[in-house]
Amino acid sequence: GEDVEQSLFLSVREGDSSVINCTYTDSSSTYLYWYKQEPGAGLQLLTYIFSNMDMKQDQRLTVLLNKKDKHLSLRIADTQTGDSAIYFCAESFGSSNTGKLIFGQGTTLQVKP
C-alpha cells in the first residue's frame, strides 16, 4: 500500500543548511506537502509542491522533487534555532477528494547553537 518514509533524526549547527529527505510510493500523488510541528503544538503547513514541478523555493526553504525516484527533500538554508521541530512530509492519497493524506513518521531537526 501507500507509504511515506523519512529518517527520524537530523542534527545541524546554527547557520548550516539542513536537508530533510522523504520517499513515497503513490505515483498518482499530485501534491506533496511539508509540515512543521513545534513542541506541544499541532502541524503547520510549511510548503507544498505540485508533482509536475521539480523545484519550489520559498525564502529559506527549497523543495526538490525527483518523481522518477519518488524522492522529496526539504532544504532549509541558514538554519536557526527556531527551526528546531519535527518535520513531516505527506502525499495526497491518489486523486480522491476525501482529502486524505499519507504522512511520514516525521524527522526531528535539532539545531545546535
Added chain:
Amino acid sequence: DVKVTQSSRYLVKRTGEKVFLECVQDMDHENMFWYRQDPGLGLRLIYFSYDVKMKEKGDIPEGYSVSREKKERFSLILESASTNQTSMYLCASSLRAANQPQHFGDGTRLSIL
C-alpha cells in the same frame, strides 16, 4: 486564516471512562480528520468525515467512534478508555477537493490512568 480549535490541550482520564474530544473549525471545510500521534509512528488516521453525519474508518478505528452532527464540529469518542489510548490526538480539516492541504489544531495530550 483557518482556525481549528481543540477543546482541551491536556486531559487526564481513568481507565473505563467514556472520553469526548471536541474539534471545531471556522472555515466551512467539508472534510475533518482525527489522528493520533505516537513517537516514531508519525500520524495515524483514526476516522475522517467528508460531510455532516458521514464518517469513514481510518487505519486504526478500534476503540474509537466519532460524531459529526454539524459541519463545523467533529467529535472523537473513546467508548471505554484504556491505557494504550494515552497519546497526542490531532484534529484537522480541509476543503472537499482533491489535493487540498489539511489544517491542524494544536492537539490534545490525553493520559489514561
